[in-house]
Amino acid sequence: MNQSLLSRRSFIQSAVLAAASVGFSPASSQAQDHPQGEIVRPEMFGAIGDGKSDDSDALYAMARQARARGTLTCAMTAGKIYTHRNPFFLSGIERIWIEGNGARIVNLRGGKVDRTFLVNYSALAFADCFSTNGHNLYHGRSTPHDFGALIGSAKAGSSSVAVYSGRTTLAPGARVLIYGFDRISIGGYPPSPRFFEYNEVEDIRGNVVRLKNGLRYDYDADWLDGTIPNGLGRPRILSLDRPDFRQSRSIVIRNLGSAPNERWTAPGSSRNGRLTFCGFDNLVLDGVFTDGGGIYISQGGTAEINRTRANLVETDKVLDRVVYRDCVFGSHAQGIGCKELILDNVAVTGEFSASAIERLAILGGNFAGHGSGASTILMGNNNHAIEKLEIRGARFSVKPPRYALLPYRLRSIRISKVVDSQTLGIGSQAAYETSHFSRVASPGMTLYTKDGAAALRLTRMPYRLGKDVCIQGKFLSPIEIDDLLYAPELPDVTVDGAIYSGENAYRVTTFGLGDTTVPFPTQLTDPLHPQPGRLQFSSRQVPSNGMKSFFEVGFRLRPQRIVVDVVKPYTGALPAQLSLKSLGSPAEIVRIDLRASGTREITPLRHAGLIASDVFTTMDDVVQRLQVQVMPALGDQTDMPLWTASLDGVAA
Structure with a gap:
């Protein structure tokens, strides 16, 4: 220094x-x-x-x-x-x-x-x-707080908004914050909007404000305001150059x-x-340090934090992009309103939880501590969606009883009404807030049925229609009243080169316990890189708790070769088996006895290494989504099996 x-x-x-x-x-x-x-x-x-x-x-x-x-x-x-x-x-x-x-x-x-x-x-x-x-x-x-003026509905790309009721000060040249769709059921201050952007006023004519830059997002005047204090869902515009x-x-x-x-x-x-x-528009901290206190960052454009040391860091709300580089923190608390959060070679010695609306990237670094209430290494009690999560080359110390890197959770909504061919009612506002669905909703996201089938691609965020809360989207399968639709909190995950240390490191899977009744609607790359015509997976990715994991092929694949290598067999009392099945097919492809070590190589004409307790059924089924399951549920025990597997095929 x-x-x-x-x-x-x-x-x-x-x-x-x-x-x-x-x-x-x-x-x-x-x-x-x-x-x-x-x-x-x-x-x-x-x-x-x-x-x-x-x-x-x-x-x-x-x-x-x-x-x-x-x-x-x-x-x-x-x-x-x-x-x-x-x-x-x-x-x-x-x-x-x-x-x-x-x-x-x-x-x-x-x-x-x-x-x-x-x-x-x-x-x-x-x-x-x-x-x-x-x-x-x-x-x-x-x-008094100033939350800005209400605006009417506006489409992405538009360079103007109509301003209605509310207290704010707008003038040509003023920088403004445009925001809306609060993540309902989240307390605290300030608001936690799902959509926000910084802009500048070009001119004002009557109640129409013309902006310097086109809008990045759609804003809907029928979005709900929350029932909690500061639960501001309807879109607003707030001047950042007020008296x-x-x-x-x-x-x-x-x-x-x-x-x-x-x-x-x-x-x-x-x-x-x-x-x-x-x-702030832009923030740079370099070599900043606190003697016991923390650092709190909220409501700004971009922030770059280098070589900084603090006991507690919280990356909070209404932030475009925050980068931490070569920093040491006692703990990092999650924020729920940062679009992009990057941790580059960061060491966290205590509890770590983090969230980002669009992208969270953990690039290298060391993570040594876990929160007392956390069941996984990362994320703590995080329960907000992250559109894209990347973990590359990071080191994690593993302390029992945490045997998973990430949590796996779903948010569900119950269909109360089918309004028309693209509109669904999801109940009252109270029911909607209880579901916490607003924490994961995102335009373009896919909602799934309990069987893992794609049901709806969301095109309009939840909004008011009379006394009901409704969503709109493209129907991908039939939907009826009382159906439950599910959305994953982590829909796109990449884990590349993660390193685990500690006596329980070998037992770590990518995802931990979650909703085991719904197939896995997550695109996962970890840590082996799939090639066209190949799926690779291992005990690192598939939990031994009976939960089904699903691996997307991306096209119709006809299996030509399956290899399962049981590196360390299961030594417990249960009949541990690994099941491979094409989703939607009534028959399994193969079931492997995980109590016996060794390599099994299966082709349509040759079954090498299979033992009497293995069961091969068929390789005739075309695979688009492979279901992988260890059964029965083996729990979290010291005698867990270690195995790797691959499936090769050709386009059908």
Whole structure:
């Protein structure tokens, strides 16, 4: 860590390079410019930095000057601890560059958490976009939240929206947040919209707002508002350039730490000394560290976090893209509103749970801890859909009784009404919220029947139709009243090169216990790479609990060769068998006795290695989806079998 003050030139160059590395959005086209004006130091405004003296007035004066100029370029002094009583003092500054040089910052406000705008445990905080900047609220006055104005229905690609009721401030040139479809039944603040995007106002004519960029998503005025506090489902537009709130275009902070507030008497050490980053177009943290506190990131465009150390990190809501690289965290708590979350060579020593709306990528790194309530290595109690999950080259320590990398869960809805050839009723709003279906719903997703057959491809998110909640889509099979339709939380998973350590490592499967009554509607690549005409799978992917696993071929395949290699036989008392079957066929292809080691190779003309307790039936059935099952359920015991298998064929 650099402990010396940077020269003006080197500091500006390094800050600009760091800011440019994340790629700025069109709304922040000036964010890569060199910072204007002189480099300031807190001491120039009277700060002492001894960790005891109150530096509030000096830091506030520095921030007021920067707010008036639009830019803060600040270098702190190595080894110093700067103090204040308002963690929001930097909010509302358009561009921020801070070189901490290893200095720390601490909040001196005493007592418990106020039921007001300010909190005592944050060492530094930037206000969320639904509140006010708060830099001038020295006494912690509470202010009303602003959730924006309601808008009418709008299609993806449209460059305008009609604005209706609601409180907001819109003007040409203002940056805006457009959002909707809250993930119903989730408490907490702020809202957790399934769809959101950042844009800019081009002009306003009457109640029609013309936008600089076309919409990325469809927005439906008939989406439901939740019954919980802040359950905002109907689409809204919120200005990010209001008189009481101005979102920062760029925040770049390097080599700055936080210290806990010794005067804060409320419990919760993971929050004491927290760094809270909200309301930004682009955020770069490099070499940032907390002494016991955590880092909270929410409501912003892109964030790149490098070489950062913290006790607890939470990647939360209304975020476009967050990348952690070469970081060490005590734990990582899930957020439910980040579109893309990437962990590149990250070490997590405690509980790990994470979620992303569109893509979660875990690239290398080490994961050593597990939450007390988790039954799997990753995800903890995560119960939100991730459209695409990638795990490549990561290391996991395995502690009993966790014998699976990922959970396997489904969300279901019951059909209450068939309205027409593309519309289904799914009950009242209360029933819909209880199902948690909103947590996994996504346009284009496929819903499955209890037999694993594709039933409906969703084209319209759940919406109000009279007193009913309805969905629309393309029917893929007959659907009747009282049918249950299922959606997987992890529909597309790639696990490549995962490494497991510990005495139970050999027992780890990809997916853990879940809903065993419904076939597996997940596209899985792990860790062997299927080729055209080949399926490869192993005991790593197929649980030994009786649950059926399914492997997609992608076309009609006529089997030509099956190889099963039982590397370690089952040594328990049950009649353990491996069953291979083409889904929809009444007969199995083969059933292998897992109590006997050895390789079985089966072709239409040759059955090598089969023993008396193996059962071969037929290779005549065409395979599009292969059902693989270990039966009966063997549980999680130390005598689990280890095996690999492959199926080769030609297009039928």
